[in-house]
Amino acid sequence: MGKLADVRWSDGVGRAVLAVYCKAYDVSLDECVRRDGFANFDEFFTRDLKPGARPIDERPEVHVCPADGRIDSMGTIDESSTFLVKGRSYRVEDLVGDPEDARRYVGGAGCVVYLSPRDYHRVHAPVAGVVRTVRSLPGDYYPVNSIGLRHVKDLFVRNRRVAIAIDTPESTGLGRVTVVMVAAMVVGRITVSGIDERDVPLGTHELTRPLEVQKGDEIGIFHLGSTAVVLFERGAFDRWGAAEGPARMGSPLAFAAKTAFTPPGANGGAA
Secondary structure (H helix, E strand, O other): OHHHHHOOOOHHHHHHHHHHHHHHHOOOOOOEOOOOOOOOHHHHHOOOEOOOOOOOOOOOOEEEOOOOEEEEEEEEOOOOOEEEEOOEEEEHHHHHOOHHHHHHHOOOEEEEEEEOOOOOOEEEOOOOEEEEEEEEEOOEOOOOOHHHHHHOOOHHHHEOEEEEEEEOOHHHOOOEEEEEEEOOOOOOEEEEOOOOOOOOOOEEEEEEEEEEEOOOOEEEEEEOOEEEEEEEOHHHOOEEOOOOEEEOOOOEEEEOOHHHHOOOOHHHHOO
């Protein structure tokens, strides 16, 4: 399917395919940089938005939603580094691909953002920081919709996934926030900013040039749909800023722990 999505089409074929797809999934192109002229289906599916189409909540205590989609399974991460997705326990170690890194998230929180076929499929940084480590893990391509969640045990850690670790400035006290891009049926490629190859190779990648990102900067692209799992350390999380349901990239997802943003000079003048 990935190869088919790369096949160049004529203008007539492209218009016909996109007319059917947009009608079937209620896709609006009004916010996109362009409405037509896509060379193939992949170019349409990975379409970019006009500048300003997704306002970013710039409040320092706010972590934003990394993608358009549906927020689901918002919960805390327990002492065994697991959290629940639709009533099933997932080990953070299996999601991020590293047991030591997983321990960071004990007492923190996690959630799922499901991207449907109608959504914009670029993924953005929920916080400002630096990307130094990207782990690309092998797996299957089961569907991540309600059918897959119901029938495939350990779905998110059986599917191929790419964990992007964002280290926030030490002064913020937020630690590391990780976005795990989970592949799904028909998703053959995941592109990650800072890695030149179109489909990030399997393995752990320590970026020779760490990627500095601001909140809302693009960090990855799904070539055909999928899901993002967002993980916060204890110091990065105080409460959710959204409810389960539809959300747009850049809108509030969670609030940081209040102590992480105590201004210098507070508490009796102590810096």
